[in-house]
Amino acid sequence: MTIAEKLQTIAEKQQEVYDKGLFHGEMAGLDRGVEIGNEQYYQYFWDSITAKGTRTSFIYAFVQWDSSIFYPPYDIRPTGSAASMFQTMRGEPIDLKSRMDECGKVLDFSQVTNSNWIFGYSYFTRLPKLDFSKSTTLNGAFYGMTYLETIDELCIKADGTTDLSTAFSSDTALKNIKISGVIGLNGLNLQWSTLLTEASLISIVNALSNTTTGLTITLPLAAVKREFGKYTDDGNGVLTAEWAYLASEHTNWNISLI
Amino acid sequence: MKTRKILYADEGKVLTDGTHYGKQIFLADGVDESAYHEITDEEYQAILAAEEAAIITPEG
Secondary structure (H helix, E strand, O other): OOHHHHHHHHHHHHHHHHHHHHHHHHHHHHHHHHHHHHHHHHHHHHHHHHOOOOOOOOOOOOOOOEHHHOOOOOOEOOEEEOOOOOOOOEOOOEEHHHHHHHHOOOEOOOEEEEOOOOOOOOOEEEEOOEEOOOOOEOOOOOOOOOOOOEEEEEEOOOOOOOEOOOOOOOOOOOOEEEEEOOEOOOOEEOOOOOOOOHHHHHHHHHOEOOOOOOEEEEEOHHHHHHHHEEEOOOOOEEEOHHHHHHHHOOOOEEEEEO | OOOOOEEEOOOOEEEEOOOOEEOEEEOOOOOOHHHOEEEEHHHHHHHHHHHHHHOOOOOO
């Protein structure tokens, strides 16, 4: 190969390397551009959904959303009615407490007055502390949440006037719930939640109003037996003195076990 | 000392006052036990299914 031919080959290689570098640089730039575009689009999407974080009316806001796109970049603070806000949000069942923590954002229901069906039929496994202390009604609020295992804390009205009708119907996976406030109006039915823990059952019973009359709370017999039962030598199960004491504190209520 | 009356359903039966249902009912003070009667487990399951079918979501 002559010197001239070698120089020609080098020139061609240089061009080839340049072209490859340009191509990879462009592709990396394109990928980054797409990434930034998606981030901006997602932000734009949430800006539109929440009026740049100023929205306060969330009735039906996230109905039938897929949980995989629920990464709010703003605190969510509904006021007035939040009825059906998360109803039928599905996709992969998620822990809403962890999701909000991951986003570093707050879900604040303290100014909500109507929480009917707010989480009905949705696929959450865990809900964070829910301040419904101004909500007059939680009818159907957690209805049909078959993946729900934990509500960190459910705060209801202190005067016992929260309507909890059908709030927990068909919640077969519910294990842990802490209730603050007073259960009164229309009673409560938790018969489907056979996995409730001792602490949860105590929290529920202790939240029963001491002043109302003519009301019934229905609890799952299987959970009460498991958490408060003991078995005698003849094989028969009996409820413990701890349960008897708990029940005796609320003789203004019918306690139905099924 | 507080006491309360407890009603126990027979095997295969459920107690009801027409609105609430239980295998064991811890009666509230002053509640008349005659308000409760027994139905069969099958009847109870049919009632549950009917209530489920009749549930009205916000969408109707």
